[in-house]
Amino acid sequence: MSEVQGSPPVCDYEGTDYEAFWRAGRTYEDLAERIALRALLPPQGHRLxxxxxxxxxxxxxxxGYEEVYLLDYARTQVEAAQRRWGHDRRFRFVVADLYRLPFQPGVMDAVVMVRVIHHVQDVPRALQEIRGILRPGGIFVLEFASKRHLKAIFRYVIRAQSWSPFSLEPVEFAPLHFDFHPAWMRARLEEAGFRIRRERAVSHFRHPWLKRLIRAPWLARMDGWVQEVGALWKLTPSVFVQAEAGPMEGSRGEGLWRCPACRLPAVEQEEAVRCPAGHRWPREGSLYILRPLDEMAV
Ligand SMILES: C[S@@+](CC[C@H](N)C(=O)[O-])C[C@H]1O[C@@H](n2cnc3c(N)ncnc32)[C@H](O)[C@@H]1O
Structure with missing residues (x-):
């Protein structure tokens, strides 16, 4: 857990082998999530x-995107992304905090956030920040962990779980690990200025027994068949939402970067991104450090 003054605590993955999590028998979940994301993300655009x-x-x-920014709080994750995608000139790799996104208002056509909001303590603040960087009509594809899934309902009914899957408030089942009620998340998205266009319920068949019995590509294909209709009742552990950004309050930024410290427009140079207030954020080629690291004095 990382804490910065004035910002909610962050569950950062610095130094963790997150790729190992996916190698450990999660091909089904990976494929099912790809089906949902492919269905909800506009296939083409300028900036994502x-x-x-x-x-x-x-x-x-x-x-299908001309410029792609892969952003994470953890530098080691961003470096892993760079090792994987650094050969592609469309990609840039950004170390930053989602509570202080380093982009100017209205500059993104699409934002994707999968398996992240379950670590977010202040959801309204995060959604407000994301809404701010999208152009009006831009698309936000959000995945969130639902508290009202079949296993939670079953465990609640047999009294193996104290919290109710039907109550609206988020449940923090471990420090900085939250599950959300779908209606609660919908209300927060609408409050932040999004209009929900489509939803998909994902991972209907996340069960060790089923995963042993049926090969992952088949199980994921079956999930794809029912994701749309399943969104009518949403009883899965994972829900994908396609939300459209409403009108902007201010005007769109001229450039791309915004200083995460003072929030002024910032300019990209060979070795840094700089703002008029004198903050300097290091850049090494396609890698941008836009949050204070422990060793940095901003
Ligand atoms: C479970 S991983 C998901 C990674 C990726 N979205 C995926 O599905 O493969 C959660 C990621 O969110 C990042 N994260 C958590 N809090 C963050 C924050 N406040 N700002 C930026 N990234 C954050 C973590 O560092 C971690 O890499």
């Missing part, structure tokens, strides 16, 4: 940012 992108697991799905 994935927030909390980790090692860039899903980045092959952004082939």
């Amino acid at each position: 940012v994935e927030i909390g992108a980790g090692f860039g697991r899903l980045a092959d799905l952004y082939a």
Whole structure:
């Protein structure tokens, strides 16, 4: 856990082998999530940012975008993403905090955030920040962990779980690990200025027994068949939402970068991104450090 003054605590993955998590029998979940993301993300566009992108697991799905930003709080995750995608000149790799996104208002056509909001303590603040960087009509594809899935309902009914899957408030089942009620998340998205266009319920068959019995590509294909209709009742552990950004309050930024410290427009130079207030954020080729690291004095 990382704490910066004035910012909510962050569950950062610095130094963790997150790729190992996916190698450990999660092909079904990976394929099912790809089906949902492919269905909800506009296939083409100018600028896309994935927030909390980790090692860039899903980045092959952004082939139709001219500029792609893979952003994560953890420098080691961003470096892993760079090792994977650094050969592609459309990609840039950004170390930053989602509570202080280093982009000017209205500059993104699409934002993707998968398996991240379950680590977010202040959801309204995060959604407000994301809404701010999208152009009006831009698309936000959000995945969130649902508390109202079948296993949670079953465990609640047999009294093996104390919290109710039906109550609206988020449940923090471990420090900085939250599950959300779908109606609660919808209300927060609407409050932040998004209009929900489509939803998909994902990972209907996340069960060890089923995963042993049926090969992952088949199980994922079956999940794809029912994701849309399943969104009517949403009883899965994972929900994908396609939300459209409403009108902007201010005007669109001229350039791309925004200083995460003072929030002024910032300019990209050979070795740094700088703002008029004198903040300097290091840049090494396609890698941008836009949050204070422990060793940096900003
Ligand atoms: C479970 S991983 C998901 C990675 C990727 N989205 C995927 O699905 O493969 C969560 C990621 O969110 C990042 N993260 C958590 N809090 C963050 C924050 N406040 N700002 C940016 N990234 C954050 C973590 O460092 C981690 O890499």
